[in-house]
Amino acid sequence: MNYYGSRAYATVSIDAIRDNFYLLKNEFKLPLMMSVIKSDGYGHGIEACVDALDAQTDWYAVANFEEAKKIRNCQSSKPILVLGMIPLEHSIEASQLSISCSLISLPYAKALSAYCMENGIQIDCHLALDTGFHRIGFRAEDIEEFKKDVDELYRLPGLQISGVYTHFSSAGSAVQADMEFTNLQFERYKAACEYIENTIGPINLKHCCNSRAAVDCPEFHLDMVRIGLFLFGLGPDDYIKKIGLIPALEWKAKLVDIKEIEAGDSVGYSRAFIAEKKMKVGIISCGFGDGYFRSLFRCEKPLIIVNGVRCHILGKICMDYMMVEIPEEIDSQNVEVVTLIGKEGSAEVSTNEIAEFVGGTAIEVTSQITSRVHRVHI
């Protein structure tokens, strides 16, 4: 497909994702690897992720049953963990497709167990522990309460509990109080696992590290680590550069026209931009309907790369289009495509730069690129 024909597209480098995987695995001596590709692979596309990772990943993790099925539809036979509950009505299919489910609470575990017994199935589960994040999972802060819940849990038939995991709230933070909290979470997690191993039996898979914890805290590795954003080369720019990860995604859009306007002419909704002089305006077919944050029209920095030069957005960003200033010195004659995220010559706009302006994170930016932006695997 000639993707210059599409309004806007994102290139996703399969090699970058694969290289990031190997770099992390080898450089940081990681144990089993669970590739976290929820939210459509953080916006990169589940197919691209499976293409890049299937040969080497040990596990996948996603957020729901539909995403897990998408991985199976890519012909992958690797184990998949849903980092949440699977609705009862999907659990038969999940069991047939060897999709593992998270036990997020005792009431859910009971309901799932009853459903499995009624339907004569067994389902593989990982027990999620809440060690202080206060999101999903069995509460493990108070070990005595936890013991009661766990005793009840392990008596339930139909559930095959093969893993136990938790999630850190502040992994990788250099702030002393955060590091102490991460250590506390790990201590609670260890105490909970010890109780299970002493009273019930060995746990096959213990895992608690996300990307940042896997790199910064080797003492927490255990059996497996769950790597998400680092696979895509996303994270704080200096940190990503330091460890040598490569951003996998570039976002491009078509320059559909260039118009000359006069002093006093306006551009876009609410006439938010009024020209002070005669100038050239580039019309770009990408807007907030494609996931480009509308608030970026207020950014004072030039954000759109046209022929290797960063240019200013003019006026408000529309749903399907945005307009940019094309300075006289830019040769725009043969420009078909501009860059919203990525590199062109010596100019670069990183995902983080955009994230910082909108007060978010890099993965928020990539995962909000909408489905009408064609993902091109390169």
Ligand SMILES: *Cc1c(COP(=O)(O)O)cnc(C)c1O
């Ligand atoms: C999203 C997620 C991860 C991956 O985190 P990254 O910081 O992107 O590596 C790991 N574990 C759980 C439970 C998650 O929800």
